[in-house]
Amino acid sequence: MADCGLYDYQEEVVQRALQRENIIIWLPTGGGKTRAAVYVVKRHLETTPEAKVAVLVNKVHLVDQHYSKEFNPHLGRDYKVESVSGDSDEKDFFGRVVKDSDLVICTAQILENALINTEDDKHVELTDFTLLVIDECHHTHKEGVYNTIMHRYVEKKLKGERNLPQVLGLTASPGTGKAKNLEGAVKHVLQICANLDSAIVSAETHASELKKKVPRPKKRFDIVDKRPKDPFGDHLKWMMELIHDFMALGTASQLREVGTQEYEADVVLLEQRGVFEGNRILAQCALHLRRYNDALLINDTVRMVDAFRDLESFYNSKSASAIDGTDFFLQGLFEENQTELKSLSGNALYENPKMAKLQSTLLEQFGPKDTSKGILFCKTRKSTNCLNDWVLNNQALQRSGIKAAILTGAGNGINYMTQNEQKETIQKFRRGTLNLLIATSVAEEGLDIPECNLVVRYGLLTNEIAQQQASGRARATDSVYSVVAQAGGREVRRERTNELLEELTGRAIRQVQQMGEREFRKKITDIQTEDVLASRLKDQLKVKKQSRYRAAEIQLVCRSCFKAVACGSDIKLIDNTHYVNVNPGFERHYKAGGKVHLDRHFENWEPGRVISCATCSKEWGMEMKYKEVALLPNLAIKNFAMETPGGRVLGKKWKDIQFTIEDFNFTQYCEDKFPGLLSE
Numbered sequence: 001m002a003d004c005g006l007y008d009y010q011e012e013v014v015q016r017a018l019q020r021e022n023i024i025i026w027l028p029t030g031g032g033k034t035r036a037a038v039y040v041v042k043r044h045l046e047t048t049p050e051a052k053v054a055v056l057v058n059k060v061h062l063v064d065q066h067y068s069k070e071f072n073p074h075l076g077r078d079y080k081v082e083s084v085s086g087d088s089d090e091k092d093f094f095g096r097v098v099k100d101s102d103l104v105i106c107t108a109q110i111l112e113n114a115l116i117n118t119e120d121d122k123h124v125e126l127t128d129f130t131l132l133v134i135d136e137c138h139h140t141h142k143e144g145v146y147n148t149i150m151h152r153y154v155e156k157k158l159k160g161e162r163n164l165p166q167v168l169g170l171t172a173s174p175g176t177g178k179a180k181n182l183e184g185a186v187k188h189v190l191q192i193c194a195n196l197d198s199a200i201v202s203a204e205t206h207a208s209e210l211k212k213k214v215p216r217p218k219k220r221f222d223i224v225d226k227r228p229k230d231p232f233g234d235h236l237k238w239m240m241e242l243i244h245d246f247m248a249l250g251t252a253s254q255l256r257e258v259g260t261q262e263y264e265a266d267v268v269l270l271e272q273r274g275v276f277e278g279n280r281i282l283a284q285c286a287l288h289l290r291r292y293n294d295a296l297l298i299n300d301t302v303r304m305v306d307a308f309r310d311l312e313s314f315y316n317s318k319s320a321s322a323i324d325g326t327d328f329f330l331q332g333l334f335e336e337n338q339t340e341l342k343s344l345s346g347n348a349l350y351e352n353p354k355m356a357k358l359q360s361t362l363l364e365q366f367g368p369k370d371t372s373k374g375i376l377f378c379k380t381r382k383s384t385n386c387l388n389d390w391v392l393n394n395q396a397l398q399r400s401g402i403k404a405a406i407l408t409g410a411g412n413g414i415n416y417m418t419q420n421e422q423k424e425t426i427q428k429f430r431r432g433t434l435n436l437l438i439a440t441s442v443a444e445e446g447l448d449i450p451e452c453n454l455v456v457r458y459g460l461l462t463n464e465i466a467q468q469q470a471s472g473r474a475r476a477t478d479s480v481y482s483v484v485a486q487a488g489g490r491e492v493r494r495e496r497t498n499e500l501l502e503e504l505t506g507r508a509i510r511q512v513q514q515m516g517e518r519e520f521r522k523k524i525t526d527i528q529t530e531d532v533l534a535s536r537l538k539d540q541l542k543v544k545k546q547s548r549y550r551a552a553e554i555q556l557v558c559r560s561c562f563k564a565v566a567c568g569s570d571i572k573l574i575d576n577t578h579y580v581n582v583n584p585g586f587e588r589h590y591k592a593g594g595k596v597h598l599d600r601h602f603e604n605w606e607p608g609r610v611i612s613c614a615t616c617s618k619e620w621g622m623e624m625k626y627k628e629v630a631l632l633p634n635l636a637i638k639n640f641a642m643e644t645p646g647g648r649v650l651g652k653k654w655k656d657i658q659f660t661i662e663d664f665n666f667t668q669y670c671e672d673k674f675p676g677l678l679s680e
Contacts, residue, residue, distance in 0.1 A: 009206035022198040024169035137169030185508035194527035217481040232344040259296035304345035306386040321617035374454035404436040555643040560618035572664035580632040
């Protein structure tokens with residue numbers, strides 16, 4: 001395998017995998033984990049009778065990346081390599097694809113769907129595979145799809161099933177699982193090992209070669225003083241005080257400092273309390289206070305004008321939906337202060353000093369004739385848009401030759417990128433058409449992005465795993481990893497804490513590696529046994545919870561205006577995914593807006609229009625056209641409250657509900673909708 005030769009440290013970490021042991025390869029970003037996996041897969045295919053390999057990834061764009069950059073170039077000549085993701089037709093025949101292939105690269109969700117599907121062309125068993133490669137395997141925890149798959153694996157193993165596939169996990173850091181001491185970190189690493197039924201291996205003998213191959217960037221803190229005066233932010237806080245007074249419930253004293261994440265958490269709970277109590281003043285004021293708090297956070301992160309525009313956009317969308325005095329007060333408060341806020345947001349004297357520091361940091365690295373490449377990491381999609389607009393309209397940055405673009409996660413909605421847009425942006429960055437990516441965490445792990453001279457972390461509070469992943473993107477010679485933050489701010493403290501947690505992770509892994517084989521296996525088996533028992537108990541409690549009430553006893557009320565609009569028995573479940581209202585009378589309760597556009601096609605359905613409450617304009621979900629015949633309202637339960645015999649309850653997801661929902665019967669629906677159709 002001359003074209004896929006390994007460094008000595010890679011040879012070292014794959015040895016136990018070549019002996020058919022389940023292992024997790026722990027190498028830093030840029031250390032060549034995927035190339036090591038390709039080598040293991042090739043040797044496995046060469047030496048295993050009727051070998052069948054699945055490479056699982058946790059993000060759609062990684063399917064094509066691993067296929068085109070690694071596995072197909074090195075294995076495609078001798079073996080049948082297939083890639084399957086949510087936007088490919090092959091997903092509908094996944095069982096057949098697996099049968100006809102030697103190696104399948106897919107998202108973990110595709111495999112999970114196939115494991116529970118009973119149709120022959122779609123169904124697979126874990127035992128159909130001889131090797132599972134799990135990329136970014138530190139995500140194998142809690143309710144994640146990796147863990148769902150591996151939970152099935154562990155259950156089969158504990159029952160004594162023999163022909164289970166070998167497991168190969170890949171990670172740059174398993175993290176500490178929020179533990180702050182060695183004992184807790186060791187427990188977390190053991191949990192990850194138990195979830196993957198694997199030992200964790202790293203480069204020991206050839207650690208110096210690894211260090212040379214993956215040099216650490218020069219890290220620096222670009223610190224700015226706090227802005228001396230902030231009249232725009234002060235005005236927002238004054239308006240928030242007026243809303244506190246309007247609520248007249250003494251709630252302000254219960255809320256923490258405005259302009260913080262803690263305050264946001266408090267007003268989220270306040271809104272829930274308002275819904276529970278049927279107190280619309282409390283619920284609506286809390287929603288609006290959250291938007292003002294968002295504006296303060298934006299003001300602290302990017303420009304004042306970005307904060308103003310975000311708030312203005314929110315109130316423009318609300319202008320036609322006022323239904324009572326609370327709405328008129330909140331809308332009127334903004335409109336009365338709109339001109340003043342706009343004026344204050346345009347005063348350059350009081351602009352966010354972090355922007356000037358960010359500008360100087362970028363200008364140090366980029367020049368008109370320079371070949372530098374950089375990634376600017378920020379927290380939200382909203383921030384990426386604001387920073388991109390700033391770069392495009394900043395003359396100094398434009399003269400320096402910066403060609404920037406946004407890179408965020410794929411999804412549905414105006415703030416998401418499509419998968420094709422993601423792919424095109426990364427290709428332009430590789431070619432040099434772009435030299436600065438303004439990215440959310442999507443670019444932190446997994447993506448095959450060219451070596452960067454500069455990585456900037458801007459306004460971020462993340463864990464040690466994200467920090468290590470981001471740092472690993474600065475792989476060019478003499479690269480710089482910059483943290484732009486306010487003096488004494490939480491970002492600097494978090495960054496310092498993450499450095500300590502990174503070290504703690506290493507110590508925990510070494511302690512686990514130094515355990516005797518018998519001790520390690522006993523600990524792993526004990527954790528697995530406890531997890532299986534806990535899962536079974538959880539499933540029993542879930543069934544009990546979801547059968548607490550009869551569907552006919554439940555009323556769904558709009559979360560904004562509290563109007564009762566549906567009965568629980570009106571809701572049916574399609575394809576174990578979509579919760580739709582089949583009552584034709586429901587139409588009078590909602591109005592339809594613009595068409596929903598999704599970046600993929602589905603087998604039995606297509607999206608229709610956005611739907612919202614006819615009374616207060618609260619968005620509820622969207623129409624879906626099922627089998628080209630049925631036009632059904634597809635509802636998100638988070639937009640409703642449920643009246644139950646035990647009182648009003650809320651649910652973030654449909655799995656939180658306390659009544660059983662029947663499956664949608666298409667034949668019955670057609671008969672009810674078009675009487676006599678079946679007898680024609």
